[in-house]
Every structure is written in structure tokens, then in C-alpha cells.
Amino acid sequence: MMELTIERLSKRYGQHFALRELSLRCEPGMLGLVGPNGAGKTTLMRMIATLLEPTEGNIRWNGQDIRTHGQALRQVLGYLPQDFGIYPEFTGRQFLCYLAAMKGLPGSLVNRRVDEVLSIVNLEQEADRKLPTYSGGMKQRIGIAQALLNDPELLIVDEPTAGLDPAERVRFRTLLASLTSNRIILLSTHIISDVEAVASRLIILQQGRVLSDTTPEALLARSAGSVWSVTTDQITAMQLQASYQVSTMVNQMHGITLRIVSPTCPHEAAVEVSPSLEEAYLLTTGWQAVRV
Amino acid sequence: MTITVLTNTATPPRVIQRSPLLARVMAWELRRFCASRLFWVQALGFFGFSLFLTWALHAPVNFPQVSNGVQFTGFVAGTSAWGLLRTLPVVLVVLVLLLPFITADGVTRDLSRRTHELLMTTALPTWAYVWGRYLAGLVMSLGLALLLLASILGMGWLLHLTVTDYPAPVIGNLLLLWVGMVLPATVLVSSFGFALSTLLPRLSTLVKVVILVAWIVGALVIPLGLGRTTPPPAWYVNWDPTSGITALGLLPSYSIHLGPTITNAVQLQQLILTVENKMPDLAGWFAPHLLLAGCSLALVLVAALAFKRSRDTFS
Numbered sequence: 001m002m003e004l005t006i007e008r009l010s011k012r013y014g015q016h017f018a019l020r021e022l023s024l025r026c027e028p029g030m031l032g033l034v035g036p037n038g039a040g041k042t043t044l045m046r047m048i049a050t051l052l053e054p055t056e057g058n059i060r061w062n063g064q065d066i067r068t069h070g071q072a073l074r075q076v077l078g079y080l081p082q083d084f085g086i087y088p089e090f091t092g093r094q095f096l097c098y099l100a101a102m103k104g105l106p107g108s109l110v111n112r113r114v115d116e117v118l119s120i121v122n123l124e125q126e127a128d129r130k131l132p133t134y135s136g137g138m139k140q141r142i143g144i145a146q147a148l149l150n151d152p153e154l155l156i157v158d159e160p161t162a163g164l165d166p167a168e169r170v171r172f173r174t175l176l177a178s179l180t181s182n183r184i185i186l187l188s189t190h191i192i193s194d195v196e197a198v199a200s201r202l203i204i205l206q207q208g209r210v211l212s213d214t215t216p217e218a219l220l221a222r223s224a225g226s227v228w229s230v231t232t233d234q235i236t237a238m239q240l241q242a243s244y245q246v247s248t249m250v251n252q253m254h255g256i257t258l259r260i261v262s263p264t265c266p267h268e269a270a271v272e273v274s275p276s277l278e279e280a281y282l283l284t285t286g287w288q289a290v291r292v
Numbered sequence: 293m294t295i296t297v298l299t300n301t302a303t304p305p306r307v308i309q310r311s312p313l314l315a316r317v318m319a320w321e322l323r324r325f326c327a328s329r330l331f332w333v334q335a336l337g338f339f340g341f342s343l344f345l346t347w348a349l350h351a352p353v354n355f356p357q358v359s360n361g362v363q364f365t366g367f368v369a370g371t372s373a374w375g376l377l378r379t380l381p382v383v384l385v386v387l388v389l390l391l392p393f394i395t396a397d398g399v400t401r402d403l404s405r406r407t408h409e410l411l412m413t414t415a416l417p418t419w420a421y422v423w424g425r426y427l428a429g430l431v432m433s434l435g436l437a438l439l440l441l442a443s444i445l446g447m448g449w450l451l452h453l454t455v456t457d458y459p460a461p462v463i464g465n466l467l468l469l470w471v472g473m474v475l476p477a478t479v480l481v482s483s484f485g486f487a488l489s490t491l492l493p494r495l496s497t498l499v500k501v502v503i504l505v506a507w508i509v510g511a512l513v514i515p516l517g518l519g520r521t522t523p524p525p526a527w528y529v530n531w532d533p534t535s536g537i538t539a540l541g542l543l544p545s546y547s548i549h550l551g552p553t554i555t556n557a558v559q560l561q562q563l564i565l566t567v568e569n570k571m572p573d574l575a576g577w578f579a580p581h582l583l584l585a586g587c588s589l590a591l592v593l594v595a596a597l598a599f600k601r602s603r604d605t606f607s
Contacts, residue, residue, distance in 0.1 A: 043418065046409075049409070049413045050412070050413065050601065050602055051409055051412060051601070051602050052602055053602050070601070071415060071417070074413060074414060075414045075415040077413055079410070079413040081406075081409045081410070083403075083406060084406050084407065084409060084410055085405035085406030085407045085410075086323055086405070086407065087405070087407065089324050089327035090324065090327065091330045094323070094327075098320050098323075098324075099410060099411075099414065101316045101320055102316070102317070102320075102411055102414045102416045103415055103416070104313070104414070104415045104416070146410060150415075152415075183295045240530070
């Protein structure tokens with residue numbers, strides 16, 4: 001049974017805590033990690049990926065501290081950083097073959113595995129083009145492909161859908177959903193709909209701490225009765241926007257329709273509506289997070 | 293849209309092959325070098341330059357007769373021991389201008405290109421990564437050094453076949469000077485550049501500049517200054533890694549003094565022929581040069597031991 005345990009994990013840069021006494025226990029399934037910029041998502045992922053040393057606390061993979069047994073973790077790790085580089089001399093296929101070799105895949109398996117992951121990310125046609133000719137989205141797909149090369153038990157993906165077009169985003173979400181049965185997937189993202197579509201568990205980080213460890217369903221249920229819709233004139237819309245957390249604002253023929261996240265009714269004409277996960281997230285993180 | 297589920301494959305890819313890790317890193321790094329057009333341009337440019345220098349050295353020069361001031365023209369073959377002592381330090385400067393760009397960034401390139409995180413999260417052991425990158429760079433550097441040897445030999449034979457009185461290259465002498473001067477310099481600069489850049493990744497550009505400036509000063513500036521005044525001290529002749537001062541210390545044994553018996557250019561050329569391929573004196577400098585190269589390997593070992601996969605910088 002694979003298990004990732006994080007105990008009282010802290011990361012400090014000088015006097016600033018990027019993460020503070022964070023504890024988590026993860027079992028197979030998809031864990032969505034969301035939070036405002038600077039919440040500590042990337043720091044947490046980089047520490048789990050053995051790229052950063054914790055200041056305090058420890059991370060255990062199947063009971064073993066990764067500081068002393070990092071190699072055991074790396075053998076089953078797939079990692080897609082938020083921002084990664086390429087070797088401009090290589091084609092997409094060569095790049096993947098290279099990383100497959102570095103991951104220790106047997107030579108006889110490399111070509112087959114590379115073909116498989118190229119097919120998964122829909123890059124078979126462009127595989128023999130040099131990497132500098134790739135668009136941002138294609139480069140991101142190569143990054144996803146390399147993370148899958150060794151069929152990881154622990155897959156860490158940091159902002160994986162950034163730069164992907166909507167069709168590719170849906171495709172990637174479907175792929176992630178198909179992978180969740182026998183591995184732990186940590187998905188960090190700003191796009192709440194990505195988490196909503198695939199994650200069974202949701203961790204909201206804020207200022208280096210776990211603000212909420214819940215499920216999308218529970219978060220939605222908790223937010224019921226706190227989202228409102230109102231259609232009004234422009235002046236009133238501006239006043240509401242200044243006073244409340246507005247999640248959407250749509251100009252229509254007969255006025256401006258706002259969706260407002262508020263525990264109390266913001267306007268006499270406002271009607272209660274079902275919250276989206278994004279609105280539930282905004283309600284949890286509060287006004288401060290939106291302004292970050 | 294079809295999604296291939298990875299775990300459905302017959303052979304699980306989690307089987308990690310452990311045996312040829314170092315060879316894998318080296319092979320892929322060499323493939324990367326070979327896929328770079330810039331590298332081939334540099335190699336060809338260097339080959340062309342060393343061919344040109346060897347050819348240019350067969351141009352006649354004047355040798356004055358001490359007794360009556362008459363001058364006769366003759367040439368010293370660039371592929372002879374005498375000629376090599378004059379050209380090798382200069383060609384080495386050109387080679388050294390290239391070497392730091394091949395080896396110094398073996399590891400730091402991943403940091404600057406942001407490929408570091410992709411590699412450091414693989415199961416590749418640290419020792420295989422660092423030594424594989426170093427050895428790949430060293431192989432490419434030695435390839436350039438061999439190119440230098442090939443260019444000298446090739447041009448030497450070409451001139452021997454086409455120019456009257458041009459002696460055939462004496463392979464023993466040539467190899468000896470290559471092993472004593474070019475090989476240690478190549479290993480030294482490659483290792484020094486790689487080790488310092490790996491230890492100080494933020495300063496890798498400065499490391500390259502310092503190596504290049506130090507080499508130019510040691511190989512060209514100091515010999516120019518010393519050559520016109522006093523003979524260099526023996527320890528400096530023996531331990532000079534650039535071979536500029538070493539050559540300066542060895543060249544006097546090849547000087548010729550034209551006596552009254554030399555009455556024409558043909559006689560002069562015959563005299564030069566008897567001197568120019570004399571075996572250079574190896575005592576003193578040969579072993580120290582190899583020792584310097586060996587010491588630089590120890591520095592690479594230090595860099596490999598000090599290398600950390602996780603770091604708080606270069607995110």
C-alpha cells in the first residue's frame with residue numbers, strides 16, 4: 001500500500017515561512033492543491049520531489065524518510081515542474097528517450113514507452129521536430145509525457161494545464177482521472193475547474209498553512225447559501241463590486257448580472273444560487289486571497 | 293481521443309536498469325553535443341586553424357651568419373620538434389579558448405536551462421550524473437586535442453610530399469609533445485572548468501573568463517616578457533601548465549649558430565634538418581605536466597562529492 005506522509009513540515013527562507021508545520025497523509029487518489037500565489041504549493045511539491053530540503057519536519061514515502069531514502073521515492077516519481085527547460089538540440093522524441101534513459105528504463109522498453117506517452121499527449125505527429133519549434137502548449141505536453149515515462153506511483157504535477165488550449169485541458173484532465181486508481185497524484189493548480197473535474201480531495205493552502213483539507217463536495221455543501229445572483233444597473237454593480245466579493249460580472253441587454261460570494265444577502269434583489277467550486281474556494285480563502 | 297493507460301502495458305516500466313548508468317549519461321551527453329551545429333562549427337574552425345598554423349610555419353625565415361652578417365633563408369618544419377615547440381603553445385591557447393565552453397557547463401547548463409529539476413527527480417544517481425557529464429565533456433575535449441594531432445600530422449605529410457626539403461613528421465616526437473603538452477592541458481582545463489563551475493554554479497561565466505585570461509597571460513604574455521630578458525626559472529619551465537614557458541626553456545637547445553662553413557641556403561637547410569627533429573629533453577617538465585592533470589581530476593572528485601541534488605537556490 002503506497003502512502004505519502006508529511007509531518008509538521010516547514011520551510012523557512014530567512015524570517016519568511018514558505019510553509020509552516022504542514023501535516024498531510026496521502027493514499028492513492030487525486031489530491032488537488034489550490035491556494036493563492038505564495039501559499040506554498042510549489043514549495044511543498046518541490047520538497048516532496050526531493051528538490052528542496054525541509055527546514056523542519058519530514059516527508060515519508062511508504063514509511064521511509066525521503067531525506068535518507070530519496071532514491072526509493074525518485075524511482076517511482078513522476079514530476080512536472082511549473083516551469084521547465086528543454087534541450088534545444090533534441091527533437092521531442094529524443095528528449096523523451098533521453099529522460100527515459102535517465103529514469104533508468106531498460107533500453108528495450110524505452111522506444112515503446114516513448115511512443116505510448118507521445119500518443120497519450122497527442123504529439124506523435126510532431127515528435128521528430130526540434131523542441132525549439134514547439135509551441136508553449138506542445139512543450140507543456142512534452143513535460144506531461146516525461147512525467148509519465150516511468151509509470152509513476154507518485155505523480156506530482158505543478159500547474160500542468162497552464163498553456164494548454166481548452167481541448168487539451170479536457171484531454172489532460174481525462175488522462176489524470178484514468179491514472180488515479182493505483183497511484184497518488186498531487187495536482188497543483190490555479191484553475192479550480194481542473195480540480196473539480198478530477199480531484200477526490202482538496203487541500204487549500206494559504207500563507208504556508210493548510211486552510212482546508214476537504215472534498216470538493218463538502219466544500220460545495222459548506223458554501224451553500226453563500227452565493228447570490230443579482231441583475232442591476234451599472235452604478236449599483238460598481239457599488240456591490242466595491243463592497244462584496246464578485247465572482248462573475250456579465251454585461252447583458254437589461255443590465256449587469258453579478259454573482260456575489262457573501263454569507264449575507266448583498267442586495268434586496270439578489271437571489272440565492274448554487275455555488276461553483278471556484279466560489280466555494282473564494283469563500284474559504286476570503287477576500288484577502290483574491291486581492292493577492 | 294484515446295487514452296493509453298500506462299499500467300496496461302505488458303512489462304512494467306518501473307524495472308530500473310542499473311548497470312550502465314555512467315555510460316548512459318555519457319552517451320546521451322555526447323549525442324547532445326553531436327546534435328549541436330555550433331559544436332561542429334567550432335571543431336572545424338579549430339581544425340582549419342591548426343592546419344593553417346602548421347602550413348604557415350614552413351615560410352622561409354632569415355638566419356644571420358654571426359661572423360660576417362650574411363643572411364641565409366631557411367625554414368623550420370612546423371611538424372618538427374623545434375617547430376612544434378614554437379607553435380604548440382599558441383595552438384593550445386586556441387584550444388583552451390574552446391574547452392571551457394565544452395566542459396565547464398556540464399552540470400550548470402541544466403541549472404541555467406531549467407532542466408535541472410527534471411533530471412534531479414529521476415532515479416539517476418548523483419555520481420553517475422556528475423561523472424557522466426564530466427567524462428562526456430572530457431571525451432569531446434580530447435576529441436578536439438586529437439583533431440589537433442591529426443591536423444599537424446596531415447599537414448606535415450602534405451608538406452613533406454609537396455615541398456622540397458620538408459621532412460616527414462617524426463611521429464614519436466610529435467606524440468611525445470602531444471602527450472606532454474596538449475593532453476595534460478586539455479585534461480587540466482576541462483577538469484578545472486568543470487569542477488569550479490559545478491562548485492560555483494552562479495559564477496560559471498566568471499570561471500570561464502578567469503581560465504581564459506589566466507591561460508592567455510601564462511601562455512602568451514609572460515613568455516613574451518621573459519623571452520626578451522632573462523631565461524625563465526627552472527621550476528617555472530617544469531610546472532608551467534600552458535607550456536609557453538616550458539617551450540621557452542626547451543627552445544635554446546635547438547638554436548643553430550651558422551659558422552663560416554655554411555655558405556648557402558641549401559647548406560643551411562641541411563643544418564636545420566639535423567637539428568629540428570632532435571628529441572626534446574623530457575627531464576623535469578614531462579612528469580609535472582601529467583601530475584597537474586592528475587591533480588585536476590581530484591578537484592572533479594571534490595566537486596562530485598560536494599554536488600547536491602536539492603538546493604534552495606535556482607528554483
